[in-house]
Amino acid sequence: MASDSGLAVNFNSVTRVFGSVRALDGFDLHIAPGELVALLGPSGCGKTTALRILAGLDQATSGRVDVGGRDLTRVPANKRDMGMVFQAYSLFPHLTVLENVAFGLKLRGQDRASRHRRASEVLELVGLSEQGSRYAHQLSGGQQQRVALARALAIEPSVLLLDEPLSALDAKVRSQLRDEIRRVQLEVGTTTLFVTHDQEEALAIADRVGVMNEGHLDQLAAPADLYAQPATRFVAEFVGLNNRVPAVVVSGRAEVLGTEVPTIEGSLAQGPGQALVRPESVTVGRDGGANASVVSVSFLGPISRVYCVIDGGQQVMAQVASSFAVTLQPGDRVTVGVEPTPLLVIAG
DSSP states (O other): OOOTTSOOEEEEEEEEEETTEEEEEEEEEEEOTTOEEEEEOOTTSSHHHHHHHHHTSSOOSEEEEEETTEEOTTSOGGGSOEEEEOSSOOOOTTSBHHHHHHHHHHHTTOOHHHHHHHHHHHHHHTTOTTOTTOBGGGSOHHHHHHHHHHHHHHTOOSEEEEESTTTTSOHHHHHHHHHHHHHHHHHHTOEEEEEESOHHHHHHHOSEEEEEETTEEEEEEOHHHHHHSOSSHHHHHHSSOOEEEEEEEETTEEEETTEEEEBOTTSOSSEEEEEEEOGGGEEEEOSSSOOEEEEEEEEOSSEEEEEEEETTSOEEEEEEEHHHHTTOOTTOEEEEEEOSSOBEEEEO
């Protein structure tokens, strides 16, 4: 949720050209005060270039970047008041945790007592108040990244920048620290730009997610809206799993597996195509009118994935409750359909 304690960030028609490559191509983005926006996309889409330009570590070829209404386009990095957390923890091995967190304050001329007091406050915020006298090699990867986060926050930056901060961690620690970063960000209220290639990470942590494709935003929306109503084929296929199911569109509605559903803006206007259907929107039942055969079932705890082949040869994957999935066996005849929710339909 946006907060008055943060500053607004604006990218206005920002372009960055490297030789013949346009890493950013007329990139526009507005981040509200106190908001956390995640830029999501594959390698080479421009998300890290955008973050580096905001940080002052790279310069735009054209366009403007401003923070709190101040044009920072030509302001050097050390004058931008940004806090940064990278994939690599970059902690000083010869300094204690407390000294690492206080380092930025020392550079700003704060006296020893003041900077240690502030460092202690931020370490408590990230749950490391007992680790201040330790050194980096005595900490786990997750703890080191918490120290890096505390160091970035200690200077009370106008904007917090996070560049793939969790990708070096194992899955369990990554999930825990992701939630911790969000908790801290909400508590502090700092405007934040979070760059990641991990869709689950982006959807879980952000107020809004921007999906980048070849240097521009394909869509910027709240996580639930992005997932349920992808604006383009690229967004639909990059975010979440999809089945491609034959569909016929007539006057803004599509016939898909015997169910009529509304189409999302950007869909095929008329005629036969392919509906992109999320696995959880595929229904599997044992009622009459079977139209598919079960191929396999994968158990994933409370939910399972059921792979079926529809009569005619199309394979689909459904995500259903495991309590139902355990009753299915390969070869079972079932009825496969779709929920009557809006779908994106593309040319077949």
